[in-house]
Amino acid sequence: MIIEMTPTFSPSQKRAHVFVSGFVQGVFFRSRTKQKADSLNVTGWVRNLPDGRVEAVFEGEENAVKTLVDFCRHGPRGAAVTNINLAWEPYTGEFREFDMRY
Secondary structure, eight states: OOOOOOOOOOTTEEEEEEEEEEEOSSSSHHHHHHHHHHHHTOEEEEEEOTTSOEEEEEEEEHHHHHHHHHHHHHOSTTOEEEEEEEEEEOOOOOOSSEEEEO
């Protein structure tokens, strides 16, 4: 007999998918984002895109995810964010940690 369990997630768990434009590469955007995500217990990933943007997916408690989204609105010292595209997506729980992708 096989029993499949569907995971249940708290309504306070959220997922954000962001694209950050501006001067956001070469200013430690990915590493600072990872540091903040780790300190907030947020999972997901961040990467540089060939067109100069940074893309990230955050999953975790709503307030922690919103804190990371707010960080992306200005970025680390040296960054000049001109735009952020934000999409709230269904929480999946697919990540175990936060990764910097290359």
